[in-house]
Amino acid sequence: xxxxxxxxxxxxxxxxxxxxxxxxxxxxxxxxxxxxxxxxxxxxxxxxxxxxxxxxxxxxxxxxxxxxxxxxxxxxxxxxxxxxxxxxxxxxxxxxxxxxxxxxxxxxxxxxxxxxxxxxxxxxxxxxxxxxxxxxxxxxxxxxxxxxxxxxxxxxxxxxxxxxxxxxxxxxxxxxxxxxxxxxxxxxxxxxxxxxxxxxxxxxxxxxxxxxxxxxxxxxxxxxxxxxxxxxxxxxxxxxxxxxxxxxxxxxxxxxxxxxxxxxxxxxxxxxxxxxxxxxxxxxxxxxxxxxxxxxxxxxxxxxxxxxxxxxxxxxxxxxxxxxxxxxxxxxxxxxxxxxxxxxxxxxxxxxxxxxxxxxxxxxxxxxxxxxxxxxxxxxxxxxxxxxxxxxxxxxxxxxxxxxxxxxxxxxxxxxxxxxxxxxxxxxxxxxxxxxxxxxxxxxxxxxxxxxxxxxxxxxxxxxxxxxxxxxxxxxxxxxxxxxxxxxxxxxxxxxxxxxxxxxxxxxxxxxxxxxxxxxxxxxxxxxxxxxxxxxxxxxxxxxxxxxxxxxxxxxxxxxxxxxxxxxxxx
RNA sequence: CGGGGUGUGGCGCAGUCUGGUAGCGCAUUCGACUGGGGGUCGAAAGGCCGGAAGUUCAAAUCUUCUCACCCCGACCA
Numbered sequence: 351x352x353x354x355x356x357x358x359x360x361x362x363x364x365x366x367x368x369x370x371x372x373x374x375x376x377x378x379x380x381x382x383x384x385x386x387x388x389x390x391x392x393x394x395x396x397x398x399x400x401x402x403x404x405x406x407x408x409x410x411x412x413x414x415x416x417x418x419x420x421x422x423x424x425x426x427x428x429x430x431x432x433x434x435x436x437x438x439x440x441x442x443x444x445x446x447x448x449x450x451x452x453x454x455x456x457x458x459x460x461x462x463x464x465x466x467x468x469x470x471x472x473x474x475x476x477x478x479x480x481x482x483x484x485x486x487x488x489x490x491x492x493x494x495x496x497x498x499x500x501x502x503x504x505x506x507x508x509x510x511x512x513x514x515x516x517x518x519x520x521x522x523x524x525x526x527x528x529x530x531x532x533x534x535x536x537x538x539x540x541x542x543x544x545x546x547x548x549x550x551x552x553x554x555x556x557x558x559x560x561x562x563x564x565x566x567x568x569x570x571x572x573x574x575x576x577x578x579x580x581x582x583x584x585x586x587x588x589x590x591x592x593x594x595x596x597x598x599x600x601x602x603x604x605x606x607x608x609x610x611x612x613x614x615x616x617x618x619x620x621x622x623x624x625x626x627x628x629x630x631x632x633x634x635x636x637x638x639x640x641x642x643x644x645x646x647x648x649x650x651x652x653x654x655x656x657x658x659x660x661x662x663x664x665x666x667x668x669x670x671x672x673x674x675x676x677x678x679x680x681x682x683x684x685x686x687x688x689x690x691x692x693x694x695x696x697x698x699x700x701x702x703x704x705x706x707x708x709x710x711x712x713x714x715x716x717x718x719x720x721x722x723x724x725x726x727x728x729x730x731x732x733x734x735x736x737x738x739x740x741x742x743x744x745x746x747x748x749x750x751x752x753x754x755x756x757x758x759x760x761x762x763x764x765x766x767x768x769x770x771x772x773x774x775x776x777x778x779x780x781x782x783x784x785x786x787x788x789x790x791x792x793x794x795x796x797x798x799x800x801x802x803x804x805x806x807x808x809x810x811x812x813x814x815x816x817x818x819x820x821x822x823x824x825x826x827x828x829x830x831x832x833x834x835x836x837x838x839x840x841x842x843x844x845x846x847x848x849x850x851x852x853x854x855x856x857x858x859x860x861x862x863x864x865x866x867x868x869x870x871x872x873x874x875x876x877x878x879x880x881x882x883x884x885x886x887x888x889x890x891x892x893x894x895x896x897x898x899x900x901x902x903x904x905x906x907x908x909x910x911x912x913x914x915x916x917x918x919x920x921x
Numbered sequence: 922c923g924g925g926g927u928g929u930g931g932c933g934c935a936g937u938c939u940g941g942u943a944g945c946g947c948a949u950u951c952g953a954c955u956g957g958g959g960g961u962c963g964a965a966a967g968g969c970c971g972g973a974a975g976u977u978c979a980a981a982u983c984u985u986c987u988c989a990c991c992c993c994g995a996c997c998a
Contacts, residue, residue: 362947362959363933367991387990441922442996459998493922493996507998664995759998793998828956863958881957
């Protein structure tokens with residue numbers, strides 16, 4: 351591709367609404383342009399990357415025996431009513447009517463559509479298992495789209511759905527998809543990690559997320575530093591402390607704590623560690639309020655907590671008015687002693703003796719409080735977020751915490767949708783069996799942004815070779831002045847093109863600095879510079895995007911040299 | 922949806938408080954010089970100041986309404 355014939359829409363300045371590095375660089379490199387909140391146009395440069403990601407995903411899905419289909423973006427309400435999600439999904443589902451006043455929505459996901467298809471077209475166990483996927487535009491009317499393509503309302507997703515006679519068949523396909531995803535992210539050239547995940551509102555049991563590791567990631571991942579365990583912090587289990595609880599040594603005493611509310615304030619005021627305090631949070635339960643008791647230095651995990659049967663899901667804090675009515679004090683003075691609501695105690699808090707807590711009276715706390723003496727002993731549960739250094743739940747080493755961007759998610763759906771929508775097949779005995787399902791998503795457009803978050807420097811993007819928009823930037827110095835430079839450049843361009851190497855040939859009448867800056871900003875992995883200077887010595891200059899400095903390559907060897915370079919970088 | 926903020930040539934911004942001829946940098950076009958890290962000089966094109974209503978001799982500027990966008994919170998690939 352000649353730059354003179356290509357929309358290279360690079361910017362020197364960053365548009366003011368870009369927050370994170372990938373968004374800034376995608377705008378500056380001329381990959382995307384915003385149309386409206388959460389809606390983006392892909393420019394030629396960006397689309398080349400998107401297509402590369404898409405093709406790698408497609409190839410690996412095909413290799414895994416999945417079949418590609420393409421379902422509509424616009425979906426009829428009836429199917430969503432049948433699955434029960436028309437009412438459950440909320441405002442993220444964009445709904446509208448057609449001219450006949452029939453209700454439709456823009457598909458945020460396609461379980462209903464594929465289940466509808468399969469219940470008509472798959473009748474026999476002989477057709478199972480089967481796995482169908484599509485690479486298609488999704489629409490989710492996010493409350494707050496942000497970070498450019500990372501969290502947009504319209505985005506490109508690969509979604510796959512598998513159908514099975516039983517759980518063991520699902521497990522096989524699930525494992526195969528796990529492997530396939532690992533292959534995909536390896537080929538994309540990204541550092542990633544598969545983690546145990548929460549199933550969210552899609553429903554079902556087993557689930558893993560695939561995260562691209564990047565400091566800017568929105569998710570926290572807990573992993574064993576010595577073993578295989580890895581889980582989203584949302585999910586990661588916090589073990590009960592080992593050993594016996596220490597003996598009670600102090601009497602329970604009321605202490606005056608005027609205007610001291612937060613754990614920090616209390617612990618400083620009373621000169622104790624936050625870990626010797628207890629915090630009591632009131633949340634809404636199925637029958638009135640429920641108190642959650644955690645150690646002062648621990649943080650509540652809303653996802654895990656909302657799974658306890660008495661707790662409302664999603665987790666919702668009690669209103670200050672409700673608290674005043676029930677306890678008679680403000681939020682900072684609540685404690686579990688003589689609190690007239692059901693109490694859930696975290697393992698950490700249950701292991702404390704002689705602890706500090708609110709006295710349910712403004713300006714007072716209790717010290718020397720002990721379970722079983724000052725308040726009833728209760729079974730402890732897991733309510734908190736794990737922290738760096740916690741023991742790993744698999745008993746293997748301790749946990750570390752890393753940041754990640756969720757780019758893939760696989761679920762064992764089970765019969766949630768097939769049951770609701772009556773997707774049945776006949777088994778070997780001629781009995782009707784409800785299908786068992788799995789679903790497997792990859793955020794194709796998000797991967798583009800995640801790749802940049804993971805691979806960039808001051809000058810711009812550094813594409814992994816397999817998803818780079820072009821493989822080589824061919825930069826002639828002052829070609830308009832030198833016939834010799836022009837000839838060598840044109841010649842090399844044609845040779846590389848003939849080898850099916852994607853070359854971006856900067857044939858503009860630009861100054862060298864502009865060419866260098868542009869090539870680096872858009873992240874082309876390999877650069878060849880042709881100038882009078884080098885030609886005098888019969889040399890062409892090569893520099894990899896990550897290299898510190900350039901090297902000279904004899905002109906006659908340059909094609910061979912490039913071939914080797916590309917193979918070295920390819921997987 | 923709650924809280925905070927911004928709308929002025931394509932992009933980044935000043936001007937608004939204190940009403941009086943719409944500005945700067947980048948980008949674009951033309952010319953000259955320059956030619957290995959976003960170069961210099963000169964010339965040009967491009968904006969009814971988000972929209973509507975009002976106050977006023979006069980509104981980018983004041984008032985009211987409205988729309989859009991951004992940031993912080995709960996959702997998710």
